[in-house]
Amino acid sequence: MRNTLIAAATFLATAATFSVPAMAVEQGKPGGTLTRAEVQAKVQARFAAVDANRDGTVTRAEFDAHATKMKAERAAKRGERRSERFASLDTNKDGQVSREEFTAADAKRGADGKGHGKHRGGHGGHRMGKGGWGGHGMAGWGGRGGEDMFAAMDANKDGRVTLAEASARPLAMFDAADANKDGTVTPEERRAARATARAAWAAKRG
Numbered sequence: 395m396r397n398t399l400i401a402a403a404t405f406l407a408t409a410a411t412f413s414v415p416a417m418a419v420e421q422g423k424p425g426g427t428l429t430r431a432e433v434q435a436k437v438q439a440r441f442a443a444v445d446a447n448r449d450g451t452v453t454r455a456e457f458d459a460h461a462t463k464m465k466a467e468r469a470a471k472r473g474e475r476r477s478e479r480f481a482s483l484d485t486n487k488d489g490q491v492s493r494e495e496f497t498a499a500d501a502k503r504g505a506d507g508k509g510h511g512k513h514r515g516g517h518g519g520h521r522m523g524k525g526g527w528g529g530h531g532m533a534g535w536g537g538r539g540g541e542d543m544f545a546a547m548d549a550n551k552d553g554r555v556t557l558a559e560a561s562a563r564p565l566a567m568f569d570a571a572d573a574n575k576d577g578t579v580t581p582e583e584r585r586a587a588r589a590t591a592r593a594a595w596a597a598k599r600g
Contacts, residue, residue, distance in 0.1 A: 426581040433568050437561045451554040457544045 444452050444460045483491045483499050547555045547563065571579050571587040 426584075428568075428579045430565065430568055430572070430577045433564055434561065437564055438557065441557050441560050451556055452544075452560070453554055454544055457555070 441452065442448075444456055446456045446459065480491065481487075483495055485495050485498070544555065545551075547559050549559050549562065568579060569575075571583055573583050573586065
């Protein structure tokens with residue numbers, strides 16, 4: 395039971411491979427609900443994207459190639475965002491951000507009610523925005539805590555992942571989180587699963 399609850403929280407908080415990320419659930423639909431059918435559809439779409447030769451299975455090579463592609467795309471997008479943020483700070487367009495320009499941008503954020511001293515496009519050590527292998531888009535392929543996601547999905551250890559194998563984990567996580575078994579995970583069920591899993595992790599660490 396503990397492992398099931400932990401798996402549910404993993405799905406809801408960080409999103410398993412092939413599944414729908416929690417950010418998309420919370421922001422993409424009114425009410426932040428997620429249906430089992432939506433998970434199945436998203437799994438199928440992701441599987442099709444990874445199955446390069448369209449033979450109905452995903453090999454390690456296809457899995458790794460897709461992971462590399464996704465990582466490169468995220469890196470490119472982070473670079474674009476950094477450039478845009480820098481350009482917004484560099485008001486005189488001299489290729490540098492002066493202390494005055496940074497202070498002016500920071501003050502404007504404060505005046506706009508967006509906080510003070512936390513400009514993400516910062517200068518002199520300030521962060522240049524979020525991003526990373528997980529990001530806010532589709533869940534990463536690298537797994538959590540060094541987990542080998544391909545090996546985890548390859549249930550029969552034949553070196554290939556079928557759609558059924560790819561679907562098993564996210565659907566099991568969804569089912570564990572769907573407390574009333576109505577085929578929909580609500581924000582309340584998501585929060586409950588997270589809280590229960592955090593307690594389980596704390597007890598496990600002892």
